[in-house]
Amino acid sequence: MAEILTSAQMRAAEQAAMASGVVTGLELMERAGQGVVTAVLDAWPDLAHSAYKAVVLCGPGNNGGDGFVIARLLKQRGWEVEVFLYGTPEKLPPDARANYEKWHGLGEVAGFADLCVGQIENCDLVIDALFGTGLTRPIPAEMAALAQGLAHTNLAARRVAVDLPSGLCSDSGRILGDNPSAVFPSDLTVSFHTLKLGHVLGQGPQICGQVAVADIGLNSVDDTSQHGATVTLYDGPPGSVLAKQSIGHKYSHGHALILTGPSGKTGAARLAARAALRVGAGLVTLGTPHEAVTEVVAQITALMLTEIDTPDLLTRVLSDPRLNALCFGPGFGVARAGAFLPAVLASGRATVLDADALTALARSDSGFAGLHENCVLTPHAGEFKRLFPDLAARLAEPPLTGPAYSKVDATRSAAQRAGCTVLFKGPETVIASPDGQCSISAAVYERAAPWLATAGAGDVLAGLIAGLMARGFPPHQAAATAAWLHVETARCFGPGLIAEDLSDTLPKVLRGLGL
Structure with a gap:
């Protein structure tokens, strides 16, 4: 698992490294420029074998200093390079000014006002x-006009962003301002040291193209904690975490109870139950109303079944201490979920609240009062809006300044308010807990899994979480691991995926982890 940083945390890491005397600002800038050139040639090896033409757009800060280094390194490879500076040399920071002077010995620097779309059309690399x-405000109007012009041009040049496409908020992945065209989309974005939140959140994955991370020699980010708790980019569990003990019996691995809807609506819970069993829960029981028993019995084999028609019957079933995890909501019906909700929460069991249970919770008079630390809420965007309307409203507001309010901010606030773990679904699924722990399971870039946009996929995710909690995983770990397995299984199966395929493909993914 890798840490993913905010802009403030990245600055802290750089400043700590420079303060320690391990590296100077000029050395960091040189490494960053070399990292970009290396990433470009790795992405497009054909550019290494001849001289091409590049246009380098340099800004008024240290990002512009990186640009001057890149221009010099390309020039030294025999490239034809044109450099345009937004701002004046006299106002550049010291390290950027030093690299401006180094470049000035090799070529000219034109003003940004001299740049037009036609000059970029005829180059090979931008x-x-x-x-x-470092961006904290919308890009200037003349830049936005250039970006919009490029967006409507059949541009042959390959576009590369240094650290982040200009116009995009580093902490949220949102375009700053109310003009959706005020950003420079890239084919390749080269980040330094680690990914930033903006690379994986919001519009980041669509605007960044592909992302490479260049090592610039920052060995520690210990000093970043003063700028807020870091976020983990969850890249999968070690196989040993998911391995079952070699001794024990089925109850050693937990017993999950999945509550089903009425007749004709039991499919969602059956999907969840099968996923819980596949992920390693020792037993899984479907709690089914009398009217749906025949329907469910005809569809299951390894799953068990018990009749649960009323909240009182649920309480009686949960008197068995071996039932240690509960999944509540898929296909259940909102009105029924409202009636069962108090009994579910009173049990104190590790509980996944999904689908109709979330809507019932949003409508409940008691709100989040009955939730406990062993609950996991799994809202998609619409359910999140019902549960946390003020947080959703902040996310919907145009981000006029940076750092902009992000999905990470919203999910962390939701977890603190609810007093339990919240998994906010999406291509960039964010998992947060009341103690500030936060993880992102990102199905973007090479991990994109568009086939998950299919009916029932969310029910499978709820079952995976319940199955892992039955096995004893803490709520946050269960949610993050389940979200990762969910994506990996979809990627393993590929196009044509339907929800039933997820559980059946899971064993192949688990074997790939060395289990």
Whole structure:
């Protein structure tokens, strides 16, 4: 698992490294420029074998200094390079000014006002070194006009962003301002040291193209904690975490109870139950109303079944201490979920609240009062809006300044308010807990899994979480691991995926982890 940083945390890491005397600002800038050139040639090896033409757009800060280094390194490889500076040399920071002077010995620097779309149309590579992670306001109008012009041009040039496409908020992945065209989309974005939140959140994955991370020699980010708790980019569990003990019996691995809807609506819970069993829960029982027993019995084999028609019957079933995890909501019906909700929460069991249970919770007079630390809420965007309307409203507001309010901010606030773990679904699924722990399971870039946009996929995710909690996983770990397995299983199966395929493909994914 890798840490993913905010712009403030990245600055802290750089400042700590420079303060320690391990590296100077000029050395960091040189490494960053070399990292971009290396990433470009790795992405497009054909560019290494001849001289081409590049246009480098340099901004008024240290990102612009990186651009001057890139221009010099390309020039030294025999490239024809044109450099445009937004701002004046006299106002550049010291390190950026030093690299401006180094470049000035090799070539001219034109003003940004001299740049037009036609000059970029005729080049092979465009380097966006305008603002990077330091942007706190919408890009200037003349830049927005250029970006819009490029967006409507059949541009042959390959576009590269230094750290982050200009116009994009580093902490939220949102375009700053109310003009959706005020951003420079890239084919390749080269980040330094680690990914930033903006690379995986919001519009980041669509605007960044592909992302490479260049090592610039920052060995520690210990000093970043003063700028807020870091976020983990969850890249999968070690196989040993998911392995079952070699001794024991089925009850050693937990017993999950999945509550089903009425007749004709039991499919969602059956999907969840099968996923819970596949992920390693020792037993899984479907709690089914009398009217749906025949329907469910005809569809299951390894799953067990018990009749639960009323909240009182649920309480009686849960008197068995071996039932240690509960999944509540898929296909259940909102009105029924409202009636069962108090009994579910009173049990104190590790509980996944999904689908109709979330809507019932949003409508409940008691609100979040009955939730406990062993609950996991799994809202998609619409359910999140019902549960946390003020947080959703903040996310919907145009981000006029940076750092902009992000999905990470919203999910962390939701977890603190609810007093339990919240998994906010989406291509960039964010998992947060009341103690500030936060993880992102990102199905973006090479991990994109568009086939998950299919009916029932969310029910499978709820079952995976319940199955892992039955096995004893803490709520946050269960949610993050389940979200990762969910994506990996969809990627393993590929196009044509339907929800039933997820559980059946899971064993192949688990074997790939060495189990």
